[in-house]
Amino acid sequence: MKxxxxxxxxxxxxxxxxxxxxxxxxxxxxxxxxxNCFVPAVQASGCSATNATCICTNAQLNLEAKVCMAxxxxxxxxxxxxxxxxxxxxxxxxxxxxxQIRVFSWIFxxxxxxxxxxxxxxxxxxxxxxGVDDWLMILAANPVVEIGFGLNMWDIDTDNLNDVFxxxxxxxxxxxxxxxxxxxxxxxFVQRIFPARSFRIAxxxxxxxxxxxxxxxxxxxVFSCDPIPYFWTKWNGEVVGKCNDVNxxxxxxxGFNILQDFAILLLPLPExxxxxxxxxxxxxxxIMFGVGLFVSIISIIRLRYLVSxxxxxxxxxxxTPLVVWSVVETQTxxxxxxxxxxRHLLKHVFPAGFLSSLKSSNRKNTQTKSATGTGHSHKxxxxxxxxxxxHDEFHELDDYSTTDLKMHSTxxxxxxxxxxxVSEREIDDGGESGRPRxxxxx
Numbered sequence: 001m002k003x004x005x006x007x008x009x010x011x012x013x014x015x016x017x018x019x020x021x022x023x024x025x026x027x028x029x030x031x032x033x034x035x036n037c038f039v040p041a042v043q044a045s046g047c048s049a050t051n052a053t054c055i056c057t058n059a060q061l062n063l064e065a066k067v068c069m070a071x072x073x074x075x076x077x078x079x080x081x082x083x084x085x086x087x088x089x090x091x092x093x094x095x096x097x098x099x100q101i102r103v104f105s106w107i108f109x110x111x112x113x114x115x116x117x118x119x120x121x122x123x124x125x126x127x128x129x130x131g132v133d134d135w136l137m138i139l140a141a142n143p144v145v146e147i148g149f150g151l152n153m154w155d156i157d158t159d160n161l162n163d164v165f166x167x168x169x170x171x172x173x174x175x176x177x178x179x180x181x182x183x184x185x186x187x188x189f190v191q192r193i194f195p196a197r198s199f200r201i202a203x204x205x206x207x208x209x210x211x212x213x214x215x216x217x218x219x220x221x222v223f224s225c226d227p228i229p230y231f232w233t234k235w236n237g238e239v240v241g242k243c244n245d246v247n248x249x250x251x252x253x254x255g256f257n258i259l260q261d262f263a264i265l266l267l268p269l270p271e272x273x274x275x276x277x278x279x280x281x282x283x284x285x286x287i288m289f290g291v292g293l294f295v296s297i298i299s300i301i302r303l304r305y306l307v308s309x310x311x312x313x314x315x316x317x318x319x320t321p322l323v324v325w326s327v328v329e330t331q332t333x334x335x336x337x338x339x340x341x342x343r344h345l346l347k348h349v350f351p352a353g354f355l356s357s358l359k360s361s362n363r364k365n366t367q368t369k370s371a372t373g374t375g376h377s378h379k380x381x382x383x384x385x386x387x388x389x390x391h392d393e394f395h396e397l398d399d400y401s402t403t404d405l406k407m408h409s410t411x412x413x414x415x416x417x418x419x420x421x422v423s424e425r426e427i428d429d430g431g432e433s434g435r436p437r438x439x440x441x442x
Contacts, residue, residue: 034081037068056089075237082154097320098150104324108331115338116141122341133188140181140334152317153235164316165232173218175326179257180214182333183207186264186292189337194271206263213260217253224249235315250309254299261296265289288343291336298329 030038045061047054055061069078086093116137123134148156148164156164184207191203225231230241272285302325312318 029084030081031073031077033073033077034065034069037065037072041065041068052088056085075235076158079154079158082152086154093155094152094317095150097317101150101320101323101327105327108327112331112334112338113141115335115342118345119338119341122345126344131188131192133185133192136181136185136188137334137337140178140185140330149316149323150320153314156316158236161235162232165235169221169231172221175330176214176217176221176253178330179333180210182330182337183210183260183264186337187267189340190264190268190289194268196271199267199271202267206260206267209263210260213256217249217256220244220249220253247306247309247311250306251303254303254306258296258299261292261299265292265296288340291339292333295329295333295336298325298332301325302329 041061041064042049042055044064045054045058047058047061069081073081119137120130120134123130148160149168153161187203187207187210191200194200222228224246225234225241225243227241230239230243233239234241234243268289269286272282272289275282275285277285302322305322305325309319309322
């Protein structure tokens with residue numbers, strides 16, 4: 001990759017703060033090609049060789065030296081010259097973009113880790129086991145890796161640039177895999193909620209499509225350049241090779257990603273509509289499942305920053321928005337996938353605010369009284385759960401309480417998933433009267 005003006009020292013002309021004491025020493029450390037360009041330019045400008053202020057702020061001098069070095073210096077020499085003359089002109093290294101990446105990365109990654117922990121804790125409390133979808137969430141909890149982005153290329157040691165771009169390729173593959181794993185976890189989650197055969201087939205089709213797309217674009221990224229190492233060595237302009245149209249490839253991948261997001265978002269909506277519950281509860285469930293739309297919006301926002309992908313001479317700096325939005329997208333996807341568990345936890349911690357008439361501190365006692373058949377007219381609490389009898393697994397989506405009108409009899413309501421659909425039933429346990437349990441469809 002041939003760097004031109006953006007990477008040259010001559011951006012220093014925008015700055016007036018100088019360190020004249022060090023300027024002469026730094027000038028002597030310039031590569032020979034850069035010095036051969038500077039000397040004639042300085043002489044033609046009328047600036048003294050020791051007048052740092054004049055040299056750093058003379059636009060014509062900078063332009064002439066820029067044109068000269070673009071044709072006579074290698075990329076490595078241009079980067080070295082830029083780094084030296086920034087120091088000579090008193091220009092501090094701009095770390096603001098690197099700080100932005102770090103702040104967003106750590107905030108969103110810590111949040112996603114917290115949500116994953118809540119998901120696992122709630123799931124363990126409910127079923128005493130961790131499902132495949134939960135293990136996929138654990139796999140998705142990848143750490144943030146510092147890869148040097150956020151700095152100008154000339155502020156990074158040239159000996160480290162190969163490693164920076166190599167890690168960037170690995171990070172691209174991790175990004176694709178992370179999106180696929182999160183989507184698979186969501187699909188397995190909704191499949192265990194709605195056990196209808198037609199719905200399960202549809203989720204497996206979407207899951208297969210997700211895996212195929214993920215593998216395809218990971219392989220496309222790995223083999224995007226020929227030879228493969230050209231991906232992380234092309235920056236120096238000294239290696240022979242060729243690459244695919246990375247910009248087009250990235251747009252296609254983003255398009256498929258957004259398509260999958262909407263497919264997964266729309267998939268459970270018909271099943272939710274079929275539930276025999278109040279419209280208010282339906283709306284609540286629609287909102288809970290609809291939070292995935294937020295991830296799709298982030299994916300669309302990220303598209304605008306793909307314009308410069310593969311078309312910039314300073315990628316380590318100019319890719320900052322793309323890196324930030326990629327982190328936000330992946331970690332928000334994880335958070336959204338964990339929200340049903342968070343909702344369940346909040347309903348236990350703040351029952352009054354989540355359609356429950358009992359305080360969480362009294363639930364255990366009231367359930368115990370109901371089980372022993374003692375006490376007078378009281379309230380009981382029972383989970384409204386979607387259950388797949390074959391695997392004896394369930395996910396709770398709603399809770400409620402009801403008042404027992406009989407002294408020793410309780411009426412429990414649950415939403416039960418069957419191979420033919422989802423229905424709501426009332427179950428009369430008969431209390432202590434010895435009457436058999438009865439089920440009646442609602």
